[in-house]
Amino acid sequence: MAANNSGSEPPIPEDDVKHEPEAKGKAPAASSTTTTTTMNRSGSRPQLDLSGAAIHGTLEDRNPTILLPNQSDDISHLALDIGGSLIKLVYFSRHADQPTEDKRKLSTKRRLEIFTGARRSYPVLGGRLHFVKFETGKLNECLDFISSKQLHRGGVDSPSWRSGAQPDNIVIKATGGGAFKYADLFKERLGVSLEKEDEMDCLVAGANFLLKAIRHEAFTHMDGQKEYVQIDQNDLFPYLLVNVGSGVSIIKVDGHGKFQRVSGTNVGGGTYWGLGRLMTECKSFDELLELSQRGDNSTIDMLVGDIYGGLDYSKIGLSASTIASSFGKTISDNKELSDYRPEDISLSLLRMISYNIGQISYLNALRYGLKRIFFGGFFIRGHAYTMDTISFAVHFWSKGEAKAMFLRHEGFLGALGAFMSYEKHGLDDLSAHHLVERFPMGAPYVGGKIHGPPLGDLNEKARTSISYSCYLYDYVVLNIKFWSFKLPNLKLNPQYESRSHSISWMEKFVQKGTQITAPVPMGAPATTGMGGFERPTSKGDILRSDASAALNVGVLHLVPSLDVFPLLEDPKTYEPNTIDLDHDEFKYWFTILSDHLPDLVEKAVASEGGTDDAKRRGDAFAHAFSAHLARLTEEPAAYGKFGLANLLELREECLREFQFFDAYVSIKQRENEASLAVLPDLLMELDSMDEEDRLLALIEGVLAANIFDWGSKACVDLYNQGTIIEIYRMSRKKMQRPWRIDDFDTFKSRMLKKDQPYKRALISVDNAGADVVLGMLPLAREFLRRGVEVVLVANSLPALNDITANELPEIVAEAAKHCGILRKAAEAGGLIVDAMAGIQDDTKDEPASVPLMVVENGCGSPCIDFRQVSSELAAAAKDADLLILEGMGRSLHTNLNARFKCDALKLAMVKNQRLAEKLFNGNIYDCICKFEPVS
Secondary structure (H helix, E strand, O other), X not given: OOOOOOOOOOOOOOOOOOOOOXXXXXXXXXXXXXXXXOOOOEOOOOOXXXXXOOOOOOOOOOOOOOOOOOOOOOOOOEEEEEOOOEEEEEEEEXXXXXXXXXXXXXXXXXXXOOOOOOOOOOOOOOEEEXXXXXXXXXXXXXXXXXXXXXXXXXXXXXXXXXXOOOOOOOEEEEEOOHHHHXXXXXXXXXXXXXXXXXXXXXXXXXXXXXXXXXXXXXXXXXXXXXXXXXXXXXHOOOEEEEEEOOOEEEEEEEEOOEEEEEEXXXXXXXXXXXXXXXXXXOOOHHHHHHHHOOOOHHHOOEEHHHHOOOOOEHHHOEOOOOEEEOOHHHOOOOOOHHHOOHHHHHHHHHHHHHHHHHHHHHHHHHHHOOOEEEEEOOOOOOOHHHHHHHHHXXXXXXXXXXXXXXXXXXXXXXXXXXXXOEXXXXXXXXXXXXXXXXXXXXXXXXXXXXXXXXXXXXXXXXXXXXXXXXXXXXXXXXXXXXXXXXXXXXXXXXHHOOOOOOOOHHHHHHHHHOOOOOOOOOOXXXXXXXXXXXXXXXXXXXXXXXXXXXXXXXXXXXXXXXXXXXXXXXXOOXXXXXXXXXXXXXXXXXXXXXXXXXXXXXXXXXXXXXXXXHHHHHHHHHHXXXXXXXXXXXXXXXXXXXXXXXXXXXXXXXXHHOOOOOOOHHHHHHHHHHHHHHHHHHHHHHHOOOHHHHHHHXXXXXXXXXXXXXXXXXXXXXXXXXXXXXXXXXXXXXXXXXXXXXXXXXXXXXXXOOOOOOOEEEXXXXXXXXXXXXXXXXXXXXXXXXXXXXXXXXXXXXXXXXXXXXXXXXXXXHHHOOOHHHHHHHHHOOOXXXXXXXXXXXXXXXOOXXXXXXXXXXXOOOOOOOOOEEHHHHHHHHHOOEEEEEOHXXXXXXXXXXXXXXXXXXXXXOOOHHHHHHHHOOOOOOEEXXXXXXX
């Protein structure tokens, strides 16, 4: 975007905002006019239509796509913010349709009253919002990118692209000065018209959307520490938005479409870059920022100690290290410009401008009684010291009452606002639980080829363009940005480095990515400060330049099918992760996951038949996931607020990016068959007990069977000591009470209190094989016997050896062949659709059974975050009065401390010594039976 923040100078280009021109020779004046804006919705190109959005399809593919029942086939939105320094591009992509639901799922939805009408079936994650940056000076690369992906024509997978049709009158939304300057070039190169949107409107609309829809969008940055802030959507307005481009705009935002520019200054990023370029030999803005890390401003700035002989001016609270005058020392030095180090010049400039921006911003916040100040613009750029300096200024002048906050997507505010100016974009109605941020390390990869139109069908220029696009951009979607950092101490298993087979484009990119050097770490400078307060303190090497801040921006997956779990006691205070993933904790799990990586790769490759292509993808996955771990080791908060649940899900997402959709599929099948073979004997044994003994045996059985977890090295080592049944029996013998948490007696009293203790039980299952067959199914059967509806809740996508909702009905059907209770309930719940021959039926004369149903939880991880669950699970919870969480991931790593509006039973075996010690000062294989009656 362009801006004019000048007082007596002509307008200077600005990257992010446009200011009204001031009268020549006068200081920038604050606008006193409130602008209430209703954004113009364009109808000149196909519209992204979210009207009447509802889910009608499977939850099996958690690939990010948007569920749009009224959306036309040929849609791919694109919006641009073309500034003086950078081009920011936001685009939406979709995925192909998935098969329609089977009879079992439709039956479950009818029973749960999830009505979707005669709507089209889309994958569960309907689409992605991608964020990409280019330098404005390299506009041709941006045009090549758009052309290669055919974003202006709906994308390379759109019907119009495949058919060769040429849409007429294509219009793309754009904002920023470049929308005017480069309009003819876009028309010439792409055949599109740029429809210009007001820059300030877009800026505010983008900020409002991010603060409303992204859970961990805003953060503070003090003393090198990033801390994410949860913004209450009901208490968002008013706030101050400070956009620091070439100049600075200060905007008071009072609501959606309601804002006023209250102040501004012509001293901003353009000042820093302009003076820096004149005084140093830097060729880029980022190079100038990097220089500042090695600077010492005490050689240039006049400090209080320089005036008072090294002493503090304690009477008015100024220390010797306080800056009395920026660049003041150069007045008395008999030196030329060449005598000063460029590093010191850059740092002095940075502090002078950052401190003043912070101070002016706070004074405006004070003027309007605001305590929330959000900073954005290309000057910020995720640069750690810039954020620290601004934060320190706001903290000092406000005496700690106000906070400077920053936005992770801050560089894309204008582009997002332009995107939202399309009619029926659907983003207005999205909430935080509809958006999932992913940091993919892969690209569409089918049979070793780029997923898209056949390269042989294109001319040479187009083939080069598409290959270039996929190589540089599509790999991580933000993508070249993601690899612009060094991977410190990255040590891969030697087998991933020594393979001599042919290397695909994917692996070339991974290998290239590991060779890029990082910015130089910065130690604490000797002196800083500004007139009136001390310098911000640095903490060793962590206060580094983060010129690659775009690395920390993932792809937003729009998921209209996700809901907040309605039985959470307080969704606002709910935190899924039991243990914070601090640096030490992450270092431990880094080791655990790294050690597990070779075995995981081996099983993933085997699941794909051990082909050469699978081996190549396995190697690439290992490189990619190791890069993620290295990045998070360097900066645990790089991807937002990150807990162990997020880390484990990141691994599964990374596997899926490389087309490994179920690494443990053969293991699960083998263990399911072995467990089903002995289930009839177990049920007969249970039926011979009285109800008290049977209930205890059932809980013991659940805990004993939970040992079958391929995510635990300790458990995997046990598998070599016998068959599944032998290990299960051995585990049962160890299930002696008391357990580490033992609320069984309370649970027993509730269960045996009356014939029908509950109306509906939601039972979340964990692992395949003995865990679900010998542990959870018998427990579910007991509830059915007592007239309780049972809803089995399982993963939407595979994660390690966890059972999925797609696999569970087949297991239930097999178990039902030998159990009338399960058969009648499965028939009532729609899990058994056709008559089954040869079934033992000893319940012909019994009344109709309560139903046994299966729903997906919306997850593809060993853990579960109840702020984002499937619409099916949310609907099933409507009449539920008992929730059972089983397994270490769902009831220990997450949700151990979660409170619900219904009774909750948490069952798990602790299969990690460190976790046992941290949670209970206990030991590996300790068990918990935690019953929490609703108050």
